[in-house]
Amino acid sequence: MGTFKCFVGALIFTCLVTICSTSIENGGGNIVCYYHNTSYFPPSEVPYRLCTHVIYAFGSISNDTIVPEKPxxxxxxxxxxxxxxxxxxLKVLLSLQHGFPSVVTDTDTMKRFATNAIGFLRHYHFDGVDFDWEFPKLSQKSKFMQFIQIFRDMSSRDAKLRSADLLLISMALGNNKYQASTLYDYTILNKNIDFATIMAYDFHMYIPNVDNITGYNSALVAPKGESPYYSTSGLVKVYLALGLAPEKTLVGIPTYGRSYTLANAKQHGLHAPAVAKGDPGPVRRLRGVYTYTDSCAALKLGAVSVWDSTSGVPYLYKGKTWVSYANEKSVAEKVRWAVSKGLGGVGVWATHLDDLTGECPGPKLPLINAIHSAMKSTSNHEL
Known part of the structure; x- marks a missing residue:
């Protein structure tokens, strides 16, 4: 899911034939949390009571099956x-990102992979799989859609044979209008997947000669002068207009920010000239990326925070460093917006990029806590 990730859903009801559904299909209340293992965020800290689904990123595809990505x-x-x-x-899924071209080929290979992958997921007691192919070529679209149909069909047969719950299928979808309009068949997705997270982030990041003015990583509403599609609300509306079922649509929420080096410290507003990615953050030391821990540390060190009420996001600056980040207010606004549109919930990239250290005020993982609190207060679903 790009550089980072997180997600939503639960509550199974019994059905007499093939496919049993989860609350994600009935809309609302879902918080799907992606987790990627890091030295500073052990798996034992994953907030399993705040998320309806946890998706582990990533497994690998090799020799027509799933294999662990690392020791x-x-x-x-x-x-x-x-x-x-x-x-x-709680539902726990495994995300796959690389290796799709080796199996999305002919029907026999796709069936062989599905059989092997389903066996792997069952053996390790996962509840489903997340397909995060970034991204198929246009020429691979039809095969990819066939692959999803085959996987759903074979997982349905497997569930019948085992008298077990059907494995969930989720997806991560691209963050621009072109990908939305060319890479997916929404009739097939609506019929065969349980939910899809729209990666409504990375709208802007420093790229020399391409994106070299400051911009929001994940605005709820596009600022004046920008395409509406460079925003969460604009992008989600594109997917819905193309036919993605609202109840299967999750709004992607990032817990990280994108940083820039300003050309002039005195020009520090939105759309100010930039000359490079931002220097490594004060805690995690990532160039061009601020975890929430970094953002809170920067504010303690004297950075100025500015709230954009039009776009529903903050930014901070200090010296020549400028950061578009997320805070508790911005993530809560996105949750309320998703609920107001009747969507399936939100997907968070990612748990490990929230604050676990106490650098930020409030509880551990303040962003995910804010997402949970906003969902609990606005959704009719029990969390």
Missing amino acids: GDLAIYDVLVGFKKWNPK
């Missing part, structure tokens, strides 16, 4: 799946 992944699987003992409604 130690099996132990992480055990921790995440083990949370279901304490939160029986």
